[in-house]
Amino acid sequence: MADFEWYRSFVSIYKHNSVSEAAKSRMMTQPAMSQHLASLEAEVGEPLFLRMSRKLVPTERGKQLYSHVAPLIESLEETTMSLKAASLPNLRMIKIGAAHEYYQERIVPLLPLFQTCTVSYFGTADQLLDLLKEEKADLVITSKKYMAPGIEYEKLCDEQFVVVAPESVRAPETDSLKDREQWLCGQTWISYGLDLPIIRRFWREHFKKRPLIKPVHILPNLHMILKAIRSGAGISLLPTYMLGETAGGPANVVYGDMSVRNELYFAYKLKHKHLPEVKAAMKLIRKHT
Structure with missing residues (x-):
């Protein structure tokens, strides 16, 4: 049997x-x-x-x-x-970890809908996993899955990143990948990090090669990158959910048919999977994503 x-x-x-x-x-x-x-x-x-x-x-x-x-x-x-x-006492609060930008755009508007108090933490995927392991966070939203004992992941959504330029910048209208790449390589680039995160993935997916660009500005904050783009400092890749902002002036999506997706996951301790507060938070965030 x-x-x-x-x-x-x-x-x-x-x-x-x-x-x-x-x-x-x-x-x-x-x-x-x-x-x-x-x-x-x-x-x-x-x-x-x-x-x-x-x-x-x-x-x-x-x-x-x-x-x-x-x-x-x-x-x-x-x-x-x-x-x-x-049989356990209810959590008086739920501790949520996420990237600063995602939290500001997606979680902050939901805070009035939470049925419990919240404590928030921000950081990189590595830092968020450490918070989860140390039980300083009950639930984190992360773009990376690190297999670790007692940690479980559930997919939340796909982020879509597009090339964003200052409003005054207009890319040549062409379907030629060679011409598009040549134009993009000639622009001033702003990157989230020196290793060109997301930019390298964009280049591999659409041009099947590594990007031959050197960013002029490194800004490890997506909101600052958007502000820099709007001021005319250069172009970059940003998630589409940020482009609804109106403060600071408009921005221009370049070659909108070329995008790259980034998977986001919920991560939590397996022993907390069925806690009502964790389940309610996941349901609320997923409903409004």
Whole structure:
């Protein structure tokens, strides 16, 4: 007879495409996780994953089993955690971490809708993960997924970044990627960091190469970058949700059909997944994103 824990391990491996990462998420040893999978495959009578070089790919039987088992596992875990949470004192506040710019644009307008007090933290993806590990934050919004024991992620949304220029700047109308790249390379660039985050991804996605540009200004704050663009200091890539601002004057989206997406995730401690305050905050933020 199959053990319930085998199914929990199977679902975790399916989500992470890796025995080692699944083991970390469940705070188990890798050999124990491998044994769970081997036992379940023996019970089913056929492989549930194909072993590739760096990840596990589910077989058709694995996909079928996951579609049946995952909702049941999730429902049972949610019921168990809800009963456990009901016996705990309610959180008097929820501690939320995010990038400063995202928090200002997306979270601040929602504060009147929160049903509890909030404490806010800002930082890079690395800093936010540290806050979560140290339990200084209950919920963080991050663009990077770092596998760590007891940490779980859920996708929130995709940010869309576009090239933004001063209102007076007009790019030549052309469908030629070569001409577009030549024009973009000739502009004054403003970057969030010296390693050209998001700019490098934009170049790889659309021009299939690394950018041959050197930014003139480094401003590690998207709101400052937008203000600098509006003052005529140069061009950069910005998320579209910031372009609704009117203060400081208009800005001009250049080659709007060329954009790049950046995934955002909720991250939380697995043991806090079903706390009412965490679930309510995630639901509210997702609803208004």
